[in-house]
Amino acid sequence: MHLDDVYEVDTKGVMLLAGHDVRELIGEYGSPLIVMLEERIRANCRAYLKQIECYPRTRVYYASKAFLTTGMCRLMQAEGLGLDVASAGELQTALAAGFPAADILMHGNAKTTTELELALGSGVGRVVIDNLEEIDRLSEIAAGLGTRARVMIRVTPGVKPSTHRYVQTGQRDSKFGFNLDGGSADKAVGRVLSSPPLELVGLHCHIGSQIFSGKPFAIAARAMMEFYARVKKEMGAPLDELDMGGGLGIRYSPDDFPPSVKEHIDNLCSSVLDASRDFGVDPPVLCDEPGRSIVGRAGVTLYVVQSTKRILGIRNYASVDGGMTDNPRYALYGARHQVLAADRLSEPADELWSISGRCCESGDMLVHDVRLPDLRAGNIIALMCTGAYTYSMASNYNRVARPAVVLAAPGRCALLARRETPDDLLRLDNMPGWLDDEKGPA
Numbered sequence: 001m002h003l004d005d006v007y008e009v010d011t012k013g014v015m016l017l018a019g020h021d022v023r024e025l026i027g028e029y030g031s032p033l034i035v036m037l038e039e040r041i042r043a044n045c046r047a048y049l050k051q052i053e054c055y056p057r058t059r060v061y062y063a064s065k066a067f068l069t070t071g072m073c074r075l076m077q078a079e080g081l082g083l084d085v086a087s088a089g090e091l092q093t094a095l096a097a098g099f100p101a102a103d104i105l106m107h108g109n110a111k112t113t114t115e116l117e118l119a120l121g122s123g124v125g126r127v128v129i130d131n132l133e134e135i136d137r138l139s140e141i142a143a144g145l146g147t148r149a150r151v152m153i154r155v156t157p158g159v160k161p162s163t164h165r166y167v168q169t170g171q172r173d174s175k176f177g178f179n180l181d182g183g184s185a186d187k188a189v190g191r192v193l194s195s196p197p198l199e200l201v202g203l204h205c206h207i208g209s210q211i212f213s214g215k216p217f218a219i220a221a222r223a224m225m226e227f228y229a230r231v232k233k234e235m236g237a238p239l240d241e242l243d244m245g246g247g248l249g250i251r252y253s254p255d256d257f258p259p260s261v262k263e264h265i266d267n268l269c270s271s272v273l274d275a276s277r278d279f280g281v282d283p284p285v286l287c288d289e290p291g292r293s294i295v296g297r298a299g300v301t302l303y304v305v306q307s308t309k310r311i312l313g314i315r316n317y318a319s320v321d322g323g324m325t326d327n328p329r330y331a332l333y334g335a336r337h338q339v340l341a342a343d344r345l346s347e348p349a350d351e352l353w354s355i356s357g358r359c360c361e362s363g364d365m366l367v368h369d370v371r372l373p374d375l376r377a378g379n380i381i382a383l384m385c386t387g388a389y390t391y392s393m394a395s396n397y398n399r400v401a402r403p404a405v406v407l408a409a410p411g412r413c414a415l416l417a418r419r420e421t422p423d424d425l426l427r428l429d430n431m432p433g434w435l436d437d438e439k440g441p442a
């Protein structure tokens with residue numbers, strides 16, 4: 001079993017997560033439940049920090065969009081990572097957790113004035129500029145606050161990695177950043193350099209997510225360094241940082257063979273060092289923004305089967321108490337997770353099952369056609385490697401409450417986020433006064 005490094009099995013065939021029996025976890029916290037494995041998250045952070053030491057000056061920002069709660073911010077702070085945020089909500093979460101603003105980097109292709117004011121007002125370390133309008137807006141806000149904003153420019157290096165098209169971001173036809181081709185990145189640099197309230201400290205790119213090949217990273221790093229050197233030498237910009245974004249893929253299925261963190265970082269470092277030498281500049285501070293590879297394999301979602309339906313000669317469905325509302329990845333990208341019958345792991349997996357979500361939508365599936373035992377209501381289903389882009393993408397479709405999330409380590413387990421309640425689901429509603437009086441036909 002390729003994911004057996006994530007869980008253990010007791011003598012009765014029940015899954016243990018960080019030593020905790022999944023039946024007891026559900027008994028205590030309810031279902032569905034997202035279990036985040038603390039030791040694994042910490043080990044992934046350390047793998048990045050250790051590896052990146054091989055390069056002279058580095059910084060690792062955790063891409064908080066992958067999974068964020070105040071507890072997660074604290075964990076990242078404790079492990080010595082910075083934080084990449086892409087909205088006021090992510091920024092406010094980090095600030096509420098007491099995360100040092102100077103170690104936060106702010107992204108976004110449609111940052112509002114309010115978000116930029118919040119970013120500068122709270123003292124975030126870097127704002128990554130994505131478009132021309134933002135340069136003027138940010139400049140005005142910084143001037144108004146009497147401060148100088150430290151900025152990076154997001155460049156689209158024209159690299160198209162082999163991954164789902166929804167998570168490709170470095171190709172020319174992208175909504176993000178300034179294209180290298182056609183001079184728009186040059187124009188952005190010129191505009192920032194002529195805006196005294198902005199201090200250009202670096203360049204940024206992010207070519208996509210769930211990428212297995214080192215080649216597009218190497219190509220992007222070289223293209224970025226060529227531009228970096230030109231900006232420094234010909235435009236006189238005092239640049240010192242290159243942020244290569246995130247994107248390292250993880251192993252969701254036995255057919256996935258992503259590079260290790262070490263291989264990925266070695267590739268980035270050597271590409272940047274080679275290019276620094278070739279283009280005649282000192283190596284910049286190399287920044288990385290991993291998300292999925294920090295938390296993806298550290299999460300397991302537990303569900304309870306509510307009903308089964310066998311359609312002879314066609315398919316067996318097992319419907320669980322969650323689905324696309326807590327994990328839209330299959331519905332959105334066709335992304336597959338390994339699925340296990342977590343309370344029946346020692347029984348033969350000799351039937352084909354499709355696991356369906358609870359929403360009124362045929363597309364609300366978690367997986368099609370996986371081998372599991374003869375499922376029945378009450379069985380526990382575990383969806384593996386759900387730590388990234390599940391809870392952070394969760395919705396309330398059908399007014400389904402978002403699940404609880406726990407942080408589990410040997411000998412301890414506590415909520416990172418409690419389950420939503422009916423009150424939470426109603427908290428935004430407002431009854432227009434004239435409807436309040438209308439009670440319908442008597």
Ligand SMILES: Cc1ncc(COP(=O)(O)O)c(C=O)c1O
Pocket residue numbers: 063065066084107206208209210245246247248289290291292293
């Ligand atoms: C700008 C930026 N940085 C970092 C990341 C994290 O990528 P990943 O989770 O693939 O490491 C993303 C994700 O889309 C991103 O948009």
